[in-house]
Amino acid sequence: MRVFLTGGAGYIGSHTLTELLGDGHDVCVYDNFANSRPAALARVRTLSNRDFEVVEGDIRQGDRLAGVMRAFQPDAVIHFAGLKAVGESAAFPLEYYENNVQGSITLLRAMDAAGCRRIVFSSSATVYGEPRQARLDESHPLAPTNPYGRTKRFIEEIIGDWAGANADASAVLLRYFNPAGAHETGRIGEDPRGTPNNLAPFVSQVAAGRRDRLKIFGGDYPTRDGTGERDFVHVIDLARAHIAAIDYAMANRGCEAINVGAGSGVTVLEMVRAFERATGRAIPYDIVDRRPGDVPASVADPARAQALLGWTARFGLDDICRSAWNWQSLNPDGYEGVDPEADGKP
Ligand code: NAD
Ligand code: UD1
Numbered sequence: 001m002r003v004f005l006t007g008g009a010g011y012i013g014s015h016t017l018t019e020l021l022g023d024g025h026d027v028c029v030y031d032n033f034a035n036s037r038p039a040a041l042a043r044v045r046t047l048s049n050r051d052f053e054v055v056e057g058d059i060r061q062g063d064r065l066a067g068v069m070r071a072f073q074p075d076a077v078i079h080f081a082g083l084k085a086v087g088e089s090a091a092f093p094l095e096y097y098e099n100n101v102q103g104s105i106t107l108l109r110a111m112d113a114a115g116c117r118r119i120v121f122s123s124s125a126t127v128y129g130e131p132r133q134a135r136l137d138e139s140h141p142l143a144p145t146n147p148y149g150r151t152k153r154f155i156e157e158i159i160g161d162w163a164g165a166n167a168d169a170s171a172v173l174l175r176y177f178n179p180a181g182a183h184e185t186g187r188i189g190e191d192p193r194g195t196p197n198n199l200a201p202f203v204s205q206v207a208a209g210r211r212d213r214l215k216i217f218g219g220d221y222p223t224r225d226g227t228g229e230r231d232f233v234h235v236i237d238l239a240r241a242h243i244a245a246i247d248y249a250m251a252n253r254g255c256e257a258i259n260v261g262a263g264s265g266v267t268v269l270e271m272v273r274a275f276e277r278a279t280g281r282a283i284p285y286d287i288v289d290r291r292p293g294d295v296p297a298s299v300a301d302p303a304r305a306q307a308l309l310g311w312t313a314r315f316g317l318d319d320i321c322r323s324a325w326n327w328q329s330l331n332p333d334g335y336e337g338v339d340p341e342a343d344g345k346p
Contacts, residue, residue: 002026003246004074004116006059006107007081009036011190012122012179014044016078016239018188021048023243028053028072030065031081035193039338043187059103062110069114076118076246077111079104082151085197086126086293089148100151101158108162117169118249119159120242125177125231125259125298127153137301138175138257145293156257163255170253172245177231177261177300179238181320182327189327190235191334199271200232200320204328207279214283216268218290221297227268227287229297231261234315234323244309261300262313271317278321 003020007013008029014036020027021044029041033056041054055068059081082100083089089096104121111117128136129143144150156173163169180200182189196202205211219226241260248256266274272283305311331338 001075001246001250002028002073004069004072004077005029006077006079007031007036007122008078009033009038009040010080011036012176012235012238013078013080014040014188015183015235016080016242017041017052018044018048018183019236019239019243021050021052026052028055028068028074030055030057030059030068032056032058035083037191037335037338038340039335040188040191042340043335043338047183047185047187059107060099062106065106066110066113069110069116073114074116076120076249077107077116078120078122078242078246079107080122082122084148086146086148087197089151090146093147096147096151101154104155104158108159117166118171118246120172120174120245120249121155121159123152123156123173123175123257124149125175125261125300127156127175128298130295131298134297135263135299135301136259138259138304160255168253169255170249171255172249173255173257174241174245175257175259176238177233177259177298179235180232181234181236181315181323183236184323184326186323186326186330189324189331189334199230199268200324203272203275203283204324206283207275207281207325208328208332210332212284214272214285216272216285216287217294219287221290223267223297225267225269228294229265229267229299231264231299232266232271232317232320233260233262233313234320237262237313237315241305241309241311244311248309256308258305258308259300259302260305260311261302262316263300263302265297265299266317271321274317274321275325278318278325
C-alpha cells in the first residue's frame with residue numbers, strides 16, 4: 001500500500017514508519033520539523049534498509065500539500081502532525097486551533113483533491129476529560145479540559161462529518177492512552193525539546209543523570225498508592241495499531257473511534273520502580289502538589305480495538321522501560337548532533 005504520513009518524523013510517526021517499511025509499504029512523510037529532526041528519518045532509513053519519500057512542508061500549506069499528495073497517490077493517510085503540549089495550548093490556544101484544526105481541514109481538502117478517502121487520525125484519551133468510570137470505553141462522554149484536548153475533539157467531529165458526507169470515505173480515530181518506550185534497537189525514540197512534560201521521558205532523564213530528581217505530582221489520589229494511574233502503551237504496539245487501522249479502513253466505510261491502550265493501569269510510583277529495575281539505578285523523587293488539570297486515573301477499555309482491529313498490546317511495562325532506557329543510554333542527547341547525512345546511508 002501507499003501510505004502518506006503527516007508528522008511522520010515525530011516520536012510516534014517514526015516508529016510507525018519503521019513498521020510500515022518493514023511490512024513492505026511505500027511511504028511519503030510530510031513534516032515541517034516543528035518538533036522533530038531529519039536525523040530521525042535518516043535513522044529509520046538505515047534501520048529498515050529501505051528508502052521512502054520525505055517532503056518538508058506544513059499541513060496548513062494547502063496547495064503544496066495537495067500537489068505532493070496528487071503526485072504520491074496514497075491509498076491511505078495517517079495524520080500525526082500536530083502540536084501536543086497541554087500547557088502551551090492553554091497559553092497559545094489560537095496556535096493550537098490553527099495548527100491542529102485548520103491544518104486538519106486543509107489536509108482533508110488535499111485528500112479530496114487527490115482522491116484519497118482513507119484516514120487514520122492520532123486522537124487522544126484526553127478527549128474524555130475527567131473519567132466517570134474505572135476503564136474508559138469509547139462511549140464515555142467527551143469533555144476535554146484544555147485547548148489541546150479540544151482540538152482533538154473538534155478534529156474527530158470534523159473527520160466524522162467528512163466521512164458522513166462521502167459514501168466512499170473511511171476514517172479511524174485512534175484515541176491513544178499513554179505512549180512510551182522506543183524501538184528495540186535504541187536507534188529511534190522519544191526526543192522531547194527542553195524539559196519533558198511527560199512522565200516516561202522525565203524519568204529516563206533522571207536515570208541518565210540529566211536531571212536530579214523526579215517531581216511526582218500528587219500523592220493523595222484515590223489510587224493504590226496515592227499517585228496518578230495511567231495506561232502505558234508501548235510505541236511499537238501503538239505503531240502496529242495504525243497498521244491494523246489501515247487494514248480496517250481498506251475493508252470498511254464510515255468513521256470509528258477506537259481506544260489504543262493496554263487496558264491495565266500503572267501508577268507513577270510503579271513506573272518509577274519499573275524504571276529502577278530496568279536501569280539498575282535509583283530514581284530519586286519528591287512527592288509534590290498535584291499538577292493542575294491532571295485526572296486521578298485514566299485506563300482504557302481496549303475491547304473495541306480487539307474486536308474491530310484484532311489488536312491487543314503485546315509489550316508490558318518492563319519492555320517499555322527497558323526499551324526507553326536503551327534509547328536514552330545510547331543517545332543521551334537524543335538526535336542532537338546526529339548527522340542526518342552520515343546516518344542516512346543504508
Ligand atoms: P511529535 O511532536 O513527536 O510528532 C508530531 C510531528 O508533527 C512532528 O514531527 C512535527 O514536526 C510535526 N508537525 C507539527 N505540526 C505540523 C504542521 N503544521 N505541518 C507538518 N508537520 C507538523 O508528537 P508524537 O508524540 O509523535 O504525537 C503524534 C500525534 O499523536 C500528535 O498529533 C499528538 O497530538 C498525538 N498524541 C500523542 C500522544 C503522546 O503521548 N505522544 C498521546 C496522544 C495523542
Ligand atoms: C498528558 C496530557 C494529555 C496528553 C498526554 C500525552 C495533561 C493534563 N495531559 O497526559 O493530554 O495526551 O500527556 O502527551 O498534561 N507525572 C509526574 N511527574 C512528571 C510528569 C508526570 O508525577 O514529571 C505524572 C502525572 O501527574 C500523571 C502521570 O505522571 O499522573 C502521567 O503524566 P504524563 O506523562 O504527563 O501524561 P498524562 O498526564 O496522562
